[in-house]
Amino acid sequence: MSEGLALHWRLLQPRYNLIGTMCGNCGDHFFPPRNICPECRRKSKIERFRFSGRGEVYTYTVVRAAPTGFEFQAPYIIAVVALKEGAMCTAQIVDCLPEDISIGMPLEMTFRKVIADDDAGIIRYGYKFRPLDALAQKASDAAVENAASSTKKAVSNKKSGKSSPKKKGDKPKKGG
Numbered sequence: 001m002s003e004g005l006a007l008h009w010r011l012l013q014p015r016y017n018l019i020g021t022m023c024g025n026c027g028d029h030f031f032p033p034r035n036i037c038p039e040c041r042r043k044s045k046i047e048r049f050r051f052s053g054r055g056e057v058y059t060y061t062v063v064r065a066a067p068t069g070f071e072f073q074a075p076y077i078i079a080v081v082a083l084k085e086g087a088m089c090t091a092q093i094v095d096c097l098p099e100d101i102s103i104g105m106p107l108e109m110t111f112r113k114v115i116a117d118d119d120a121g122i123i124r125y126g127y128k129f130r131p132l133d134a135l136a137q138k139a140s141d142a143a144v145e146n147a148a149s150s151t152k153k154a155v156s157n158k159k160s161g162k163s164s165p166k167k168k169g170d171k172p173k174k175g176g
């Protein structure tokens with residue numbers, strides 16, 4: 001097994017799941033994972049932490065002369081992503097034209113092919129980021145809300161045993 005392959009497997013978990021660490025003492029988040037909090041040092045309470053994958057463009061660059069193995073993707077965008085939880089990570093931005101990217105643009109993590117490794121015959125996958133458009137953001141927020149409210153409804157229906165719950169505020173109030 002080559003060193004590259006061993007490294008690949010060792011980094012598989014964090015690379016697939018955007019897993020870092022957080023300090024339970026001060027609440028700071030770290031990516032890539034750190035074993036000690038630079039603030040708290042010996043008081044560090046380091047725990048594994050899975051990032052939500054939401055963030056925004058902190059800064060970026062457009063790569064036009066791609067290194068070996070990446071030619072098929074050029075030109076492409078590399079950005080420093082400020083994760084919602086506070087850590088930074090560097091990643092490629094996909095589904096976005098170089099002229100459309102801007103600092104502060106909301107992003108979400110996505111899972112894409114990183115490189116096809118000819119020598120070892122493996123294709124490496126990993127996290128990348130893509131623009132989080134307002135519509136998708138609305139839809140995902142609504143989905144979360146729906147899931148939460150339908151759970152609530154199911155629970156309250158069970159409790160009351162009513163089959164046709166009437167909505168509050170169906171009839172307009174007099175006066176007001």
Ligand SMILES: [Zn+2]
Binds near residue numbers: 027039044
């Ligand atoms: Zn700390």
